[in-house]
Amino acid sequence: MTREMGGFLRGFLDERRRLVERSLDGLLPSAGTPPGRLHEAMRYSVFSGGKRLRPILTLAACEVVGGGSERALQPACATELVHTYSLIHDDLPAMDDDDLRRGRPTSHRVYGEALAILAGDALLTAAFEAVASSPGLESVQRAEIVAILASANGSRGMVGGQAADIEPPSTGDPVEDVTFIHTRKTAMPLAGAVEIGAVSGGADGDRRVALRRYGERLGLAFQIADDLLDITGTEEEMGKAVGKDEASGKLTYPGAVGVEASRERARSLVNEAVEALDGIGGDTGALKAIAEYIVRRRT
Secondary structure (H helix, E strand, O other): OOOOHHHHHHHHHHHHHHHHHHHHHHHOOOOOOOOOOHHHHHHHHHHOOOOOOHHHHHHHHHHOOOOHHHHHHHHHHHHHHHHHHHOOOHHOOOOOOOEEEEEOOOOOHHHHHHHHHHHHHHHHHHHHHHOOOOOOOHHHHHHHHHHHHHHOHHHHHHHHHHHHHHHHOOOHHHHHHHHHHHHHHHHHHHHHHHHHHHHOOOOHHHHHHHHHHHHHHHHHHHHHHHEEEEEHOHHHHHHHOOHHHHHOOOHHHHHHOOHHHHHHHHHHHHHHHHHHOOOOOOOEEEEEEEEHHHHHHOO
């Protein structure tokens, strides 16, 4: 990525992140709203930092098909609320048992397991409330977005991927097994976020298909990059413990094919994501720059 493109991407990400965070602040009850401790826990995890990649992809996809970003803003926030709920639950002792998330103590370490579970539950339901109350969208668009969000993150999507992470498939082919997990746990939610932006912007069928493929390829590349960072990154960079995948015997792409082959596969997936954007029209510069960022990131 050139210095000019890097500067463009930083500006794009910063501007969209501010939009998302202002909207999230308005969507969530204040910590003073009863039950205050629950709302405090929800806000603690939502505003603990993070790249806001999913909502930014939603906004970028909406913009590339000619929609105004304000049309996709609440659906974009919904993708972040679902993502945050998944992180709270993923960190629980019954799951990954993590003490840190984004450099801060995890929700259950601060608020206890019961309230952390409830905070995650409340964020999940708040996501659908955000979609249902989205201004500027037709009712059919809201219904489509609800269906996409649920499908991408339910038992056949993200939650199914988490279940497979706990009890991995055993086809005898480790690449096939880890791809099964990665597709559901990461690629489907990312692809869903992109498609939600396309629907918000009024994209036709062909452009929706192309943008969904972009999101799927990007999501797989993102998870491979995450697997690599668990090996090559530091706790300070990642804001969480590293080396846990190998220590716990989890299926990862580097574990299946090695570090260099994983880097090559991530690069190939990014190329496929960028190629998916050919012919959709609009300014795809931001989406392409985000794809490049995925394989170069250090956090």
